[in-house]
Amino acid sequence: MAEPPAALNSGHAIEFAPGVHWIGALDPTLRTFDIILKTANGTSYNAYLIRGSEGVAIVDTVKASFSEDFFARLESVASYDEVKVIVLNHLEPDHSGALPELMRRAPNAKLYISTRATSMLKALLKPDGERFDYTTVGTGDTVSLGDRTLRFLHTPFLHWPDTQCTYLEEQGVLFSGDVFGCHYCDARLFNDKVGDFRFSFDYYYAHIMRPFKQWVLEALAIIEPLKLNMIAPTHGPILRDRPRRYVAHYRELSSSSLAGRISDDERSLIIFYMSSYGNTARMAEAIATGAEQVEGVRVSLYDLEGGEVEPFVDLIEEADALLFGSPTINGDAVKPVWDLLSSLAVLNLVGKLGGAFGSYGWSGEAVRMIEDRMRGLKMRVPLKGVRVKLIPSDEELAVCDTFGREFALELTGQRAGGKVVDMADLA
Numbered sequence: 001m002a003e004p005p006a007a008l009n010s011g012h013a014i015e016f017a018p019g020v021h022w023i024g025a026l027d028p029t030l031r032t033f034d035i036i037l038k039t040a041n042g043t044s045y046n047a048y049l050i051r052g053s054e055g056v057a058i059v060d061t062v063k064a065s066f067s068e069d070f071f072a073r074l075e076s077v078a079s080y081d082e083v084k085v086i087v088l089n090h091l092e093p094d095h096s097g098a099l100p101e102l103m104r105r106a107p108n109a110k111l112y113i114s115t116r117a118t119s120m121l122k123a124l125l126k127p128d129g130e131r132f133d134y135t136t137v138g139t140g141d142t143v144s145l146g147d148r149t150l151r152f153l154h155t156p157f158l159h160w161p162d163t164q165c166t167y168l169e170e171q172g173v174l175f176s177g178d179v180f181g182c183h184y185c186d187a188r189l190f191n192d193k194v195g196d197f198r199f200s201f202d203y204y205y206a207h208i209m210r211p212f213k214q215w216v217l218e219a220l221a222i223i224e225p226l227k228l229n230m231i232a233p234t235h236g237p238i239l240r241d242r243p244r245r246y247v248a249h250y251r252e253l254s255s256s257s258l259a260g261r262i263s264d265d266e267r268s269l270i271i272f273y274m275s276s277y278g279n280t281a282r283m284a285e286a287i288a289t290g291a292e293q294v295e296g297v298r299v300s301l302y303d304l305e306g307g308e309v310e311p312f313v314d315l316i317e318e319a320d321a322l323l324f325g326s327p328t329i330n331g332d333a334v335k336p337v338w339d340l341l342s343s344l345a346v347l348n349l350v351g352k353l354g355g356a357f358g359s360y361g362w363s364g365e366a367v368r369m370i371e372d373r374m375r376g377l378k379m380r381v382p383l384k385g386v387r388v389k390l391i392p393s394d395e396e397l398a399v400c401d402t403f404g405r406e407f408a409l410e411l412t413g414q415r416a417g418g419k420v421v422d423m424a425d426l427a
C-alpha cells in the first residue's frame with residue numbers, strides 16, 4: 001500500500017501530486033451525519049494544502065473538534081507565515097470549524113469565499129473584532145501562487161447556497177467541496193486503494209445533491225470542459241483514478257431516473273391513497289375517473305398498502321401533479337402517507353401541483369395536514385381537498401369526480417376557476 005495508515009495517524013500531510021497535500025482528518029466512528037445521513041464507517045473532513053513558488057494555499061479546513069489533526073498536518077509541510085491564501089469552498093461547520101484559528105495563526109493569509117458566502121461567514125463564525133477580511137470570488141476569478149493558479153467556479157447549492165469549486169489549473173486538480181464526495185472513511189484515502197465505496201457515493205448523492213439536480217447540471221456544464229487529473233472532494237476518497245467516471249456518473253444521476261416524460265404532450269397525475277374500510281379507496285377511484293376525462297392527463301392510481309416508498313420517490317420526481325388520499329385516524333393522516341411525504345425532502349417539488357382527499361369518522365384533520373405538508377414542500381395546492389364523512393354517497397362520489405376533473409383541468413391550464421364543494425363543510 002503506497003500510503004500506509006500509520007502515516008495518517010502520525011499527523012503528517014500526504015502529498016498526492018507535486019506540492020499538493022491532504023491535510024484533513026478522519027472520523028471513523030461517526031455513524032450519523034447531519035442527523036439524517038447514516039454512515040457505516042464514518043467520514044473524513046478533507047482539507048488541502050498547495051505549495052506554489054510564491055506561497056502556500058489552504059483549501060477548506062475541518063470540523064472544529066478535529067482541528068488538532070489538521071494543524072499538525074499543515075505544520076508538517078508549511079509554516080503559518082507561508083500561508084498566503086485560504087479558500088473556503090463551503091462554510092458548513094464540518095469544513096469551516098478550524099477557520100477562525102487558522103486565520104489567527106496565518107497572519108499573511110487572505111481569505112477567499114464565494115459571493116454568496118458572506119452572510120454565512122458572519123452568521124457562522126461571528127468574527128466580532130477578529131481579523132476576518134475576505135475577498136469574494138466567482139467563476140473565472142483566479143489567485144496566483146506564482147507557478148500555480150487557483151481558479152474559482154461558481155457552483156451554488158451543492159449543497160448550500162455558498163458552495164464553490166476551486167481548480168488548480170497547472171495540475172488539473174478540482175477541489176470540489178461536497179460535490180463528488182461521500183461519507184466513507186478509509187485511511188487509504190484514494191479511490192484506487194480504498195474499499196468499495198460505490199454505495200456510499202450514490203447514497204450521498206441521493207441525500208445531499210438530488211434535491212439540487214438542476215444546480216448539479218449547471219455545475220457539470222462548468223466542470224466537464226476542464227482537464228481533470230484528480231477530483232479532491234471534502235469527504236471520502238480522493239478521486240485520482242479515472243475521475244471523469246464520477247463526473248459522468250453525476251450526469252447520469254442528475255438526469256431523469258425514469259425514461260424521460262411519459263409522453264411529450266401528456267401531463268402525469270399520480271394518485272396515492274391508503275384506505276382502512278375502502279372509503280378513501282372509492283374516493284380515489286372517483287377522483288381518477290374525473291381526472292381521466294381531461295385530455296392530455298395520464299392518471300396513475302396507487303394503493304400505498306401495496307408499494308414500497310423508494311420506487312415511488314422516482315415516480316413522484318417525474319410527475320407533474322400528486323394527490324394523496326388518507327383516512328383520518330387519531331386526528332392524523334396514516335403512517336404510510338407520512339412515510340412517503342417525509343421521503344420527498346430529497347426531491348425538488350417546487351411548483352408541482354398537489355392536493356389531498358380522504359374519508360373520516362368525526363374530525364377529518366388528515367386532508368388539511370397533507371395539504372400543509374405539500375405547501376411546505378413548495379408545491380402548489382390549487383383546490384381545497386375533498387373530505388367525506390365515513391362512507392361516500394353517490395352525491396359525494398360525484399363531488400370527488402368533479403374534484404378530479406377540476407384538478408386535471410388546472411394541471412393542463414384549462415380550469416376556469418370552478419369551486420369544488422367540500423362535503424365536510426356542509427356537514
Ligand code: FEO
Pocket residue numbers: 090092094095158159160178234235
Ligand atoms: Fe460537508 Fe455541506 O458540508
